[in-house]
Amino acid sequence: MMAALARHGTAALVMGPLFAFIYLPVAVLVLFSLHAGSVPVPPFEGPSLHWYRAVLDNDRVTGAAWNSLLVGVLSSALATLLATLAAWGLARHRVPGARALEALLYLPLAVSYLVIGVGLLVAFSTAGIGKSLWAVGIGHVVLNLPLAFAVVYGQCDPGQARLEQAARDLGASEAQVFTRVTVPLLRPAILSAFLLSLTFSWDEFIVAFLLSGFDPTLPVVIWGMLRTGLNPATNAAGTLVFLVSLAAGMAFELFLVGRRAR
Amino acid sequence: MSAAAELALEGLTKRYEGAVAVDAVSLTVPRGSYVVLLGPSGSGKTTVLNMLGGFTLPTAGCIRVGGADITTAPPAKRPTATVFQDYALFPHLTVAGNVGFGLSVRGMGRGEIARHVAAALALVGLAGYGPRGIAQASGGQRQRIALARALVTEPAILLLDEPLGALDLSLRRQMQDELRRIQRTEGRTFVHVTHDQEEAMAIADLIVIMNAGRIEDMGPPARLYERPRTRFAARFLGESSLLEGTVAAAGAGRIAVDTPCGRLEVEGERAPGSSVTLALRPEAVRVGAGRPGELALGELAVEEVVFQGGFVRVTGTVAGGGRLLAKVDPQSLPAGVARVPATVRAGGLVLLED
Numbered sequence: 001m002m003a004a005l006a007r008h009g010t011a012a013l014v015m016g017p018l019f020a021f022i023y024l025p026v027a028v029l030v031l032f033s034l035h036a037g038s039v040p041v042p043p044f045e046g047p048s049l050h051w052y053r054a055v056l057d058n059d060r061v062t063g064a065a066w067n068s069l070l071v072g073v074l075s076s077a078l079a080t081l082l083a084t085l086a087a088w089g090l091a092r093h094r095v096p097g098a099r100a101l102e103a104l105l106y107l108p109l110a111v112s113y114l115v116i117g118v119g120l121l122v123a124f125s126t127a128g129i130g131k132s133l134w135a136v137g138i139g140h141v142v143l144n145l146p147l148a149f150a151v152v153y154g155q156c157d158p159g160q161a162r163l164e165q166a167a168r169d170l171g172a173s174e175a176q177v178f179t180r181v182t183v184p185l186l187r188p189a190i191l192s193a194f195l196l197s198l199t200f201s202w203d204e205f206i207v208a209f210l211l212s213g214f215d216p217t218l219p220v221v222i223w224g225m226l227r228t229g230l231n232p233a234t235n236a237a238g239t240l241v242f243l244v245s246l247a248a249g250m251a252f253e254l255f256l257v258g259r260r261a262r
Numbered sequence: 263m264s265a266a267a268e269l270a271l272e273g274l275t276k277r278y279e280g281a282v283a284v285d286a287v288s289l290t291v292p293r294g295s296y297v298v299l300l301g302p303s304g305s306g307k308t309t310v311l312n313m314l315g316g317f318t319l320p321t322a323g324c325i326r327v328g329g330a331d332i333t334t335a336p337p338a339k340r341p342t343a344t345v346f347q348d349y350a351l352f353p354h355l356t357v358a359g360n361v362g363f364g365l366s367v368r369g370m371g372r373g374e375i376a377r378h379v380a381a382a383l384a385l386v387g388l389a390g391y392g393p394r395g396i397a398q399a400s401g402g403q404r405q406r407i408a409l410a411r412a413l414v415t416e417p418a419i420l421l422l423d424e425p426l427g428a429l430d431l432s433l434r435r436q437m438q439d440e441l442r443r444i445q446r447t448e449g450r451t452f453v454h455v456t457h458d459q460e461e462a463m464a465i466a467d468l469i470v471i472m473n474a475g476r477i478e479d480m481g482p483p484a485r486l487y488e489r490p491r492t493r494f495a496a497r498f499l500g501e502s503s504l505l506e507g508t509v510a511a512a513g514a515g516r517i518a519v520d521t522p523c524g525r526l527e528v529e530g531e532r533a534p535g536s537s538v539t540l541a542l543r544p545e546a547v548r549v550g551a552g553r554p555g556e557l558a559l560g561e562l563a564v565e566e567v568v569f570q571g572g573f574v575r576v577t578g579t580v581a582g583g584g585r586l587l588a589k590v591d592p593q594s595l596p597a598g599v600a601r602v603p604a605t606v607r608a609g610g611l612v613l614l615e616d
Contacts, residue, residue, distance in 0.1 A: 166344070166346060166352075167352075167363065168336070169316075169338070169344045170338075170412075171367050173367070176367045180363075180366075181352060
């Protein structure tokens with residue numbers, strides 16, 4: 001009994017500071033987004049939604065939020081589509097050099113965002129493609145493809161190949177096998193890959209900063225706001241970004257992690 | 263899709279690196295028959311089925327259905343449908359969605375699909391199960407769903423890969439009768455793979471016994487049982503005693519063979535002096551006083567007697583050294599008898615080819 005208590009006590013001693021370390025900054029951010037004063041320093045005054053109103057009335061912020069959403073949805077959809085096709089191809093067909101291809105698909109995970117961002121910047125300017133939301137979108141596809149591939153590829157098991165064989169036996173064409181058997185079976189994985197890509201794209205800063213021109217995404221605008229000094233409006237904007245990420249993250253858990261537990 | 267058609271395999275061969283899985287199998291199956299490919303694991307029976315379904319391409323040889331060569335046609339373009347061993351039902355579809363899949367991918371209208379699906383489910387005894395999910399279905403129900411899903415596409419040939427292997431014994435016997443009934447109702451050709459010889463005898467019009475990639479013997483179950491062609495067939499389908507012997511005399515379609523059970527006469531033609539093997543089914547052997555027309559096998563030293571209800575199973579050795587297995591009437595063998603004369607009924611002796 002005492003030993004168990006001691007063990008729990010030690011665990012609490014380690015876990016408490018750990019969680020505090022992770023979540024305290026977020027808690028402070030959220031708390032001071034509700035601050036009524038003009039400088040986000042204690043003592044806390046409020047609560048007030050004043051700064052949320054200020055942020056939502058700021059066209060630069062809302063415009064950037066739309067840009068982020070647009071880039072996020074489109075780049076995640078493309079990354080997920082390409083990842084699904086790659087995963088299906090590698091899982092179902094004998095491809096020469098399949099292992100090397102697999103490694104190449106995972107490799108960008110190990111490369112710094114800064115390196116990828118600068119590389120894309122150089123490549124785009126050489127190709128005559130200017131900084132734009134399109135460039136950011138392509139950058140995010142590059143960043144998220146390995147992740148989406150890992151999620152979908154991990155869910156391609158031999159049992160599905162058997163079901164695809166049954167579908168062919170019943171007269172389905174390859175396209176019908178893919179749309180009517182493969183995709184429905186992989187749907188949880190595909191949705192998870194999409195949502196995961198969306199959260200990463202939504203608050204990605206480095207590539208967006210390097211490649212966006214006059215249409216910045218939300219993280220870039222928030223960074224700009226920070227340069228002019230601390231301001232509860234920044235906290236409010238940050239809290240909004242956090243809430244959207246949180247929602248997508250929870251949806252991801254629901255689709256994949258929750259399904260596995262069942 | 264046509265109704266039943268004749269199925270012909272010509273020199274069908276499948277070689278893997280260094281191994282021959284199926285070795286020049288030739289076979290003609292009349293339309294509307296129930297064929298069972300019977301053999302131990304590794305005999306090539308499943309490989310033959312996979313080549314029929316188009317999942318494995320043969321190394322050599324040809325498959326014809328109703329005269330058309332389908333040797334290299336993809337599975338989707340074949341007049342075959344398969345009931346897989348693990349059923350391979352689509353977990354994301356309902357029972358009706360599974361059964362209707364083959365019609366839906368052919369572009370049939372919803373109303374017509376619903377009608378066909380209802381009829382197919384009724385045929386397999388699952389009327390009204392359409393809206394249910396696959397996860398709710400029991401093993402026996404899954405088997406029936408898989409059967410309905412394959413039959414609804416009206417295949418010329420239905421392929422069944424050990425379809426009853428996952429069911430318990432009583433359900434298996436029941437499904438055997440169902441399969442037979444459905445096959446007769448539909449008049450289609452069924453090709454069924456199993457290693458269960460009782461299942462094969464209960465269900466087949468034509469049994470093909472396979473061993474090491476070759477056909478050992480084939481024919482109607484009664485013929486195969488009563489007159490097996492090879493040692494393997496004599497032992498794999500039911501039980502047999504084998505007697506080795508030498509031909510002593512030959513003439514007029516009969517030969518006399520010297521065996522450990524004495525000189526026995528049997529139908530067949532072999533040159534005098536050649537070595538032969540005779541097979542005896544245990545039911546053909548009797549003990550006690552012989553009857554007219556029976557051949558004497560000598561005195562049997564009884565080694566083991568097992569009571570099995572309607573009969574007793576007797577094993578023993580005759581004076582000359584031959585081992586015999588007999589299934590006899592319990593009345594004919596009083597308890598405690600150690601030596602008893604054994605006979606075989608006329609026609610119960612079969613000359614094997616090898």
